[in-house]
Amino acid sequence: MATAALRFESEEMTDSKIKKILSLFATFFKIGAFTFGGGYAMIPLIQKEAAENKKWITDDEMLEIVAIAESTPGPIAINSATFIGNKVAGVTGAAAATLGVVLPSYCIITVIYFFLKNFADLLPVKYAFFGIRAGVIALVLKAVIGLVKKQKKSVFTACVICAAFALALFTGINVLIIIAAAAVAGFVYSLISARKGDKKE
Amino acid sequence: MILLKIFYTFFRIGLFTFGGGYAMLPLVEEAVLSNGWLEKSAIIDFIAISESTPGPFAVNMATDVGTSVAGIPGGVLATLGVILPSFIIILIISRFYRAFKDSRLISGAMRGLKPATIGLIAAAVINMMRTVFFPNGLAISAVATKEFAISAVIFGVMTVLALKKINPVLTIVISAAAGIACGYIFRIGV
Numbered sequence: 001m002a003t004a005a006l007r008f009e010s011e012e013m014t015d016s017k018i019k020k021i022l023s024l025f026a027t028f029f030k031i032g033a034f035t036f037g038g039g040y041a042m043i044p045l046i047q048k049e050a051a052e053n054k055k056w057i058t059d060d061e062m063l064e065i066v067a068i069a070e071s072t073p074g075p076i077a078i079n080s081a082t083f084i085g086n087k088v089a090g091v092t093g094a095a096a097a098t099l100g101v102v103l104p105s106y107c108i109i110t111v112i113y114f115f116l117k118n119f120a121d122l123l124p125v126k127y128a129f130f131g132i133r134a135g136v137i138a139l140v141l142k143a144v145i146g147l148v149k150k151q152k153k154s155v156f157t158a159c160v161i162c163a164a165f166a167l168a169l170f171t172g173i174n175v176l177i178i179i180a181a182a183a184v185a186g187f188v189y190s191l192i193s194a195r196k197g198d199k200k201e
Numbered sequence: 202m203i204l205l206k207i208f209y210t211f212f213r214i215g216l217f218t219f220g221g222g223y224a225m226l227p228l229v230e231e232a233v234l235s236n237g238w239l240e241k242s243a244i245i246d247f248i249a250i251s252e253s254t255p256g257p258f259a260v261n262m263a264t265d266v267g268t269s270v271a272g273i274p275g276g277v278l279a280t281l282g283v284i285l286p287s288f289i290i291i292l293i294i295s296r297f298y299r300a301f302k303d304s305r306l307i308s309g310a311m312r313g314l315k316p317a318t319i320g321l322i323a324a325a326v327i328n329m330m331r332t333v334f335f336p337n338g339l340a341i342s343a344v345a346t347k348e349f350a351i352s353a354v355i356f357g358v359m360t361v362l363a364l365k366k367i368n369p370v371l372t373i374v375i376s377a378a379a380g381i382a383c384g385y386i387f388r389i390g391v
Contacts, residue, residue, distance in 0.1 A: 032256050036370055040222075042257070068294060068301070071311045074215050074287025075222070077257040082291040091292065098288055105256025106280055109264040110273065112250055124381050126391040131380020132249045132373055133242065133333045134352040138359035139252060139369050140326050143223045147319045157316045164320025168227060169327055175231045179217050179317060186313020187306060194305075 020089045021096045027054060028081050028100030035077075042077045046084075056088045077101050156189050203271050204278050210236070211263050211282030219314045222258045225283075227321040229262055230328065238270045241332040253370045259283050348390060351383045 027049050035042045043066060050056045057065070069079035078098055085097030119125045151157050160182055167173050210232045218225040226248070233239045244266075251261035260280055267279025294301050301307060334352055335343050343349055358379075359372050383389065 034255055036253075036255050036368075064298070064302075068291070068298070070220065071307055072287065072290050072294060073218050074284070074290070075218075075257040075259040078259075078284045078287040079291050082288050083295055086292055086295050094288065094292060098284060101257070102260050102280060102284060105254065105260045106264050106276070108254050108256070109250065109261050110268055110276055112254065113265060113268045113276075116250075123384070123391075127381045127384025127389070128377035129246055129249075129380065130348075130352070130384060130389065130391050131355050131376040131378070133245045133329075134355035134380075135359040135372055135376025136245055136249045136252065137326060137329050137333060138356055138363045139372060140223055140226070140248065140322065140329065141360060142363040144319060144323050144326060145364070147220075147322070151316060151319065156312070160313055160316035161320040161323070164317040165323050166320075168321050168324035175227050175321060176213070176217050178321065179219075179314065182313035182317030183310035184313070186311060187309035190305065190309030190312055 017089055017092075021093055023054070024085050024088060024093050025096040025100040028085070028097040029103060031081075032077070032101040033104035040076065042080070046077075046080050050080075050084050056084055061087075160185060204274055206236070207267050207271055207275050208278040208282040211267065211279040212285055214263075215259070215283040216286040218259065219311070220318050223322050223325075224318045225259050225262065227325045229266060230325055233266060239266065241328070242336070243269065245329055245332065249373050253373045347387050351380075351387065351389060355379050355383075 031042060031045050031049060035045055043062075046065075047059070047062050051059055051062050065080050065083050066076070068083065069076040072079060078101065081097040081101040082094045085094035087093075089096070116125070148161070151161075164178050164182060167178050168175060214225055214228045214232060217228060230241075230244055233244060234241065247262055247265040247269075250265060251258050254261055260283065263279040263283040264276045268276035270279075331339065333356075334349055336348075337343060355376055359376055362375070363369070363372055384391065
């Protein structure tokens with residue numbers, strides 16, 4: 001059955017569709033290969049390539065993608081690639097764009113991994129990682145500060161931040177349960193504040 | 202079987218990571234430690250590698266952890282696992298975008314999810330500090346070692362640089378150089 005469906009699809013594939021799929025793959029490969037840090041760092045590049053250069057999406061759609069990416073699980077890069085790929089060339093397009101954005105990272109990391117593995121026991125490499133470990137904490141700390149600044153200031157937000165922090169640090173409760181509980185708490189809170197007639201949202 | 206477990210673990214991580222980037226850090230930490238796959242310090246090394254290479258952080262971390270646990274197949278399955286939930290969810294949502302956008306359930310849940318993610322990453326920072334500054338367990342005497350002092354100074358300087366929006370890759374390069382220099386000058390134990 002699967003092969004029949006596949007054949008059907010390939011018969012449907014016109015030259016222009018194949019071209020689109022290849023172009024999606026190439027464009028997202030480029031995006032994946034040239035953005036450091038991932039996440040929001042990718043948005044300007046996606047915007048430039050997919051909206052300005054290729055005209056696959058409009059600027060409004062780009063904003064929508066960011067909004068969707070923020071409220072769905074997973075990396076923004078993957079969300080955007082899937083969304084744009086799907087819009088341009090269906091599921092195959094989505095797969096091509098997603099694969100494109102992932103492949104550079106995957107290859108680079110694999111190479112680095114095996115490279116470092118061979119040199120991990122050398123003294124300079126050990127010293128380097130001694131320094132890097134301390135420096136990396138600074139990077140993550142900076143990310144936390146940035147995220148806090150971006151949040152709307154409210155008592156509820158502050159309570160959830162502190163509760164999640166304390167539960168993760170001082171209890172053995174699974175992180176997934178904390179995340180699920182926070183989602184429920186957020187939903188209940190928004191129901192209550194809506195009932196109170198709080199239209200600020 | 203280890204490969205299935207890697208795939209399943211990273212699929213779950215992909216499904217529960219909201220906001221991307223460092224949001225997956227607490228989940229990776231928990232999964233890796235509860236399965237006994239890697240040392241805590243290895244996770245920190247992977248963060249450094251993920252930060253200094255291009256591409257989405259989640260994919261870099263998945264490839265790194267997967268490969269170190271079960272070689273190339275592990276890396277492939279971890280990467281597939283972490284991207285698959287997003288892929289499927291976005292394909293579904295793009296068909297029901299209006300309903301999704303106006304859903305009170307989703308927007309309500311996000312009001313809890315975003316701050317919770319911040320709290321969880323902050324907790325991960327504290328755990329990382331414990332690993333790096335007190336590798337032999339929390340003790341007052343540990344503060345008196347040269348390793349602690351050097352780590353603390355590098356951390357302090359890098360925090361200032363990071364807050365001044367210095368490029369993360371540069372931050373890591375400077376940290377590595379400082380580690381090598383201090384390592385040879387002070388003969389630290391690593």
